[in-house]
Amino acid sequence: MPFLALDADTISWHKGSYSHLLLPPDKSKLAYLLTPLKQNDIMNIYVMDLKTKKEFLVDSGDAYIQGWSDDGLRLFYVKCKPGDYSQCQQWQASDFFSETIKKSPLSYPYSSGDKLTQYTEVGDTAIFRRNHYRGLSQLFALYAYDKKTAEEIRITSPNITGTGDYLLTTLSNPERIIFERHNTGQAEIYMANLDGSSMKLLTTNNYRSWAATYDEPSNSLIWYNRANSTIESFSFDSMTRAHAIKAPVKDANYAYPLNKESLLISTDLHDLDASVFDLKTQEMSYIATANKHENSAVALANGDVYFADTYYDKREHWLKTNNQYIPISDRVGTDNIIVSANENSTRLLSFNKHTHQLSLLDATDFKTIKQWQIPGRIVLAKIRKNRIAVIYADATTLQNQLMLLNTDNTETVISTIDTPLAIAWRNDHQLIVHAKHTQFLELDSQTNRYHELPMPDKLTAIKPSIVTMASNEQTLFIATSADIYSAALEELMEVNTLIKMKPSNYILHLNAQNEKLAISFVTANNQNSIELYTEKRPCN
Known part of the structure; x- marks a missing residue:
């Protein structure tokens, strides 16, 4: 197996817990939650410019990150009234590197009874993840919402023997979604159109990847296997899995390969x-x-x-x-x-x-x-x-x-x-x-x-x-x-x-x-x- 020797650089450290790391498809920025020590009711949403390593505070409170737009210009998140998760509002933020970050509420009707833990917009289509599929609180499916017609459709149908579907990333030209399906004892990675059609199984793992990116030079999907410390990839040219690369890093909570030579992680908080x-x-x-x-x-x-x-x-x-x-x-x-x-x-x-x-x-x-x-x-x-x-x-x-x-x-x-x-x-x-x-x-x-x-x-x-x-x-x-x-x-x-x-x-x-x-x-x-x-x- 090819071996990659890596140097580590700590690019953010505050007294607290980092979670919900999220890269846009172009990998130019990083969004994350920071919960300060002794303030478990406060979540700070940050965006970092990965070129300059400068951090920008987007919002604070009872909040969590949902996703990026496909062009990486807007960040979507939910903010609730303190201690009251029945009173929540979806927001989008943009212009992160200007003097004033632009924030505005989303018009999509947010239902506080469900957990919309992921949300992205690809053109005029919103893709999101919602629980209560088949009446099960732990089972998540993916849905599409047409912003022009206000029509909502369910686009995936997971099995009941797991937690369902988890959006990994989106592709452009042509527009596709990549998602991971959790079943008992395994996780499957699929590609599909925005309406859920032409769904294709790419590969199956006995572990969860949770995060994946698209690597344009090799035209492949890449993710990190934290159990074996390897960078894994699937080639869209050959439509086969490529050779793994051994790349040891610290034990990670989130792990994103930026390409096949670098990794962005939050160290393990478990x-x-x-x-x-x-x-x-x-x-x-x-x-x-x-x-x-x-x-x-x-x-x-x-x-x-x-x-x-x-x-x-x-x-x-x-x-x-x-x-x-x-x-x-x-x-x-x-x-x-x-x-x-x-x-x-x-x-x-x-x-x-x-x-x-x-x-x-x-x-x-x-x-x-x-x-x-x-x-x-x-x-x-x-x-x-x-x-x-x-x-x-x-x-x-x-x-x-x-x-x-x-x-x-x-x-x-x-x-x-x-x-x-x-x-x-x-x-x-x-x-x-x-x-x-x-x-x-x-x-x-x-x-x-x-x-x-x-x-x-x-x-x-x-x-x-x-x-x-x-x-x-x-x-x-x-x-x-x-x-x-x-x-x-x-x-x-x-x-x-x-x-x-x-x-x-x-x-x-x-x-x-x-x-x-x-x-x-x-x-x-x-x-x-x-x-x-x-x-x-x-x-x-």
């Missing part, structure tokens, strides 16, 4: 954290440390906690015991990921992210007891007594599949459940499955038969937002990104709110062992900066 909730005392204890990124937490016996220190492709393993942090990477292996423990914390499940090998480990010395080869990328796995349930993304179709294993023999069973998303054991043989198309299912691991479970309205209502599930011997735990709910496993009829996470904490994973609930989550809005990376030049 941190991975973990905590343990005691179900008896209702107390939360945090295992976070200043220099670690805690993930995949598992509450073990005697108050010990396992966690991984994870940051992109870097991983170390730790055991927290008696307020001491003991490194165990040499025993677990840096390529392995521990995902769950059995009901009495004597056995652990881990998998190798490269070989897709699932391992059963002894929780005392972390030695391997048994291994299985899984035919795809493992999403999650749960163990109960001698039964293991594994959700994996099939290597060929990339669709989620559910596999059942038995630790006492070589039995392997593939369920016919369509696209399982989360699982939790109900008892020693029955598994609760949150699947794509249906309500919750109960799968018998002995017969491989399943049926739909009757569920209370509250659980049905949060189903589209469920991130993960877990269970101990008495209780099912269901997590959205911000809340954890509980229901008695025996009847599953009364659903209670157990935990509300702190603002800026977003749940990733749960593990339940006995009376402990281990919660892995991401914390956002830490202090960061904007950096420009350019190719190293030899010294004269």
Whole structure:
């Protein structure tokens, strides 16, 4: 793989959090939000001239950036009354480098009940992103609005197994939109006309790009893979994916390739954290440390906690015991990921992210007891007594599949459940499955038969937002990104709110062992900066 050595230059640093970086198609300017420290209710919208590196304050308040016009002359944003998101107005700003920035309200009818998180204008057509597609609050589709006729049409139809469509950039001559579609386990990049016609799949990734630009010299779409530190591209000449370029930079929140030799990033403002909730005392204890990124937490016996220190492709393993942090990477292996423990914390499940090998480990010395080869990328796995349930993304179709294993023999069973998303054991043989198309299912691991479970309205209502599930011997735990709910496993009829996470904490994973609930989550809005990376030049 070609390797690009880069030099970094910090082009903006204030005491606060940079977010929502956005380049216009011509890449001459950069818009971004800056939230000052200790002023979380104030968002400052800036535009920077990337030639001079001068910054211009556009507006402040409860505001967020929506997009650029296709010519890069106007910036669109929404501003709301402080603390009242039912009172919002869309604005456009221009003449950024003059003495007075010109600002005016948009005439497009903004509906405060929806989230118009993206908006651009290409000639007389407005393209925007709105949620509530198919009645799901987390599912976004793209729409077009003809400014001359005031006609609005939906131009994309995403699947319900993700968050939908996200506008990456626009092309001119001819006019096109490029967008990313998020599905379970993958992200697809499409090109289409402004009315959604002639839609063409360009490429598929197992990660989100979130940002892409058009590179005119190579006539290609370029984006950055933050997990592998590579500049990726798709050639419009050959209509094929080009070779990746290794280009290491700091861990990034937003990453835009300006071309194939330079990158513009905001340094990462996220941190991975973990905590343990005691179900008896209702107390939360945090295992976070200043220099670690805690993930995949598992509450073990005697108050010990396992966690991984994870940051992109870097991983170390730790055991927290008696307020001491003991490194165990040499025993677990840096390529392995521990995902769950059995009901009495004597056995652990881990998998190798490269070989897709699932391992059963002894929780005392972390030695391997048994291994299985899984035919795809493992999403999650749960163990109960001698039964293991594994959700994996099939290597060929990339669709989620559910596999059942038995630790006492070589039995392997593939369920016919369509696209399982989360699982939790109900008892020693029955598994609760949150699947794509249906309500919750109960799968018998002995017969491989399943049926739909009757569920209370509250659980049905949060189903589209469920991130993960877990269970101990008495209780099912269901997590959205911000809340954890509980229901008695025996009847599953009364659903209670157990935990509300702190603002800026977003749940990733749960593990339940006995009376402990281990919660892995991401914390956002830490202090960061904007950096420009350019190719190293030899010294004269």
